[in-house]
Amino acid sequence: MSTDSIVIVGVGHAAVQLCASLVEAGQEHRVHLLGHEPELPYQRPPLSKSFLKKADEPTQLLREASWFEQAGVKLSLGQTVQAIDRQAKTLILGSGATLGYGQLVLATGTRARTLPGWPAHASNVRLLRSAQDARALRAAIGACQAVTVVGGGFIGLEVAATCAALGKAVTVLEAGPRLMGRAVSPALSAHVLAQHRAAGIGIELATELGEPVFHEGRLVRLQAPTGAREVDLLLVAIGALPNAELAQASGLACDNGVRVDAGMRTSDPDIWAVGDCAQFPLGSQRWRLESIQNAQDQARVAASRLLGGAAIYRPVPWFWSEQGAMRLQMVGLTDAGPLQTVRRAGPQPGALSLFHYQQGVLRCVESVNAPADYMVARKWLESGASPDPKRVADAGQPLRSLLPLA
Numbered sequence: 001m002s003t004d005s006i007v008i009v010g011v012g013h014a015a016v017q018l019c020a021s022l023v024e025a026g027q028e029h030r031v032h033l034l035g036h037e038p039e040l041p042y043q044r045p046p047l048s049k050s051f052l053k054k055a056d057e058p059t060q061l062l063r064e065a066s067w068f069e070q071a072g073v074k075l076s077l078g079q080t081v082q083a084i085d086r087q088a089k090t091l092i093l094g095s096g097a098t099l100g101y102g103q104l105v106l107a108t109g110t111r112a113r114t115l116p117g118w119p120a121h122a123s124n125v126r127l128l129r130s131a132q133d134a135r136a137l138r139a140a141i142g143a144c145q146a147v148t149v150v151g152g153g154f155i156g157l158e159v160a161a162t163c164a165a166l167g168k169a170v171t172v173l174e175a176g177p178r179l180m181g182r183a184v185s186p187a188l189s190a191h192v193l194a195q196h197r198a199a200g201i202g203i204e205l206a207t208e209l210g211e212p213v214f215h216e217g218r219l220v221r222l223q224a225p226t227g228a229r230e231v232d233l234l235l236v237a238i239g240a241l242p243n244a245e246l247a248q249a250s251g252l253a254c255d256n257g258v259r260v261d262a263g264m265r266t267s268d269p270d271i272w273a274v275g276d277c278a279q280f281p282l283g284s285q286r287w288r289l290e291s292i293q294n295a296q297d298q299a300r301v302a303a304s305r306l307l308g309g310a311a312i313y314r315p316v317p318w319f320w321s322e323q324g325a326m327r328l329q330m331v332g333l334t335d336a337g338p339l340q341t342v343r344r345a346g347p348q349p350g351a352l353s354l355f356h357y358q359q360g361v362l363r364c365v366e367s368v369n370a371p372a373d374y375m376v377a378r379k380w381l382e383s384g385a386s387p388d389p390k391r392v393a394d395a396g397q398p399l400r401s402l403l404p405l406a
């Protein structure tokens with residue numbers, strides 16, 4: 001392959017957005033997309049939500065096969081990249097073949113974390129990352145009465161709410177003192193906990209999982225000092241690890257992900273990284289985010305750079321999660337300092353928005369079933385506006401009226 005070729009490893013959200021941005025720019029680079037998964041690139045968010053509800057629900061494709069053909073993008077599915085030879089500027093593929101690159105983009109995402117010390121395969125213990133995982137989980141949910149979810153993060157709670165809606169008895173076991181503890185404020189954790197419990201989901205916080213007891217390839221119970229817990233189906237949803245081994249083995253700088261600069265370039269000037277696997281600078285810290293916004297916006301920045309532009313990634317990150325009747329929307333980031341939180345009631349019972357200020361400046365907003373307030377807050381944060389906290393708290397006052405929007 002000639003030196004003007006761009007090879008992208010991974011066929012997820014970041015990789016496909018990067019292709020789309022390159023194609024939209026109309027440049028004459030040859031683009032080759034390679035991914036480990038055998039199926040056409042698809043949306044991951046529905047896998048813990050609508051996809052689990054109906055046995056015949058298909059995946060939602062990011063692009064049809066014909067789009068790649070028409071765009072002249074070569075798509076190689078079911079191809080795992082085993083190694084990068086940076087001297088020779090080639091990739092070593094699982095098939096043993098080699099592939100040259102001019103510029104290389106790593107969009108390798110993350111993989112689900114497993115429980116240390118547990119055997120790799122038990123028929124009723126599941127992980128959720130890919131469409132293949134989701135199909136297996138869906139079939140298992142259909143065949144069980146009770147679901148135990150280990151991990152009270154976004155994916156665990158989404159699956160818990162979906163299973164509860166399907167009439168299953170659901171228990172969530174969370175090791176930490178609150179739900180979604182790494183990603184949301186204590187006030188939002190408490191609100192979501194109350195809503196899930198009211199919907200009949202059993203949630204145990206600061207809980208010890210206990211020793212797993214297996215019989216004939218199945219997990220039958222968890223044996224904790226406080227007693228035994230029978231298991232029908234168990235989902236392990238304890239977070240994700242970046243797929244950074246490929247980068248690390250080739251000598252690229254890595255640190256909880258592949259280290260990139262604000263233009264998504266790694267420590268090798270011809271290699272870039274985007275999406276869940278990339279660890280990037282923002283403000284005084286380095287971050288690695290797992291969200292669609294992050295994957296897509298980083299891909300846009302990388303496309304600009306690959307085409308000679310000077311874009312930098314300086315986002316106001318946003319995220320959403322659907323948990324039963326709750327639609328959670330979050331925008332902004334807070335750092336380690338103290339927060340001043342202002343509550344604003346939403347339009348219906350159970351709806352609210354939490355406005356988090358640091359040193360008098362609005363930094364982050366979390367909403368539950370309050371999309372209109374969330375959209376106003378997002379525009380404020382994107383434009384650096386910071387309304388008076390006292391006025392924000394007054395739910396009788398439309399948010400839009402507090403500060404003019406661009």
Ligand SMILES: Cc1cc2nc3c(=O)[nH]c(=O)nc-3n(C[C@H](O)[C@H](O)[C@H](O)COP(=O)(O)OP(=O)(O)OC[C@H]3O[C@@H](n4cnc5c(N)ncnc54)[C@H](O)[C@@H]3O)c2cc1C
Pocket residue numbers: 009010011012013014015034035036037044045046047048079080081082107108109110128129130155243246274275276277289290291292293295318319320321322
């Ligand atoms: C169940 C679920 C629900 C989610 N819900 C939400 C949500 O509601 N909102 C939200 O914002 N985000 C959500 N996310 C997160 C979101 O899906 C990710 O942030 C996004 O997929 C990241 O895109 P990516 O391209 O970086 O990685 P991925 O989409 O993970 O794609 C990476 C691809 O690279 C492939 N790959 C890895 N290593 C290699 C290799 N060596 N060779 C070849 N291929 C390789 C992988 O197989 C994978 O196909 C959810 C994720 C999951 C799993």
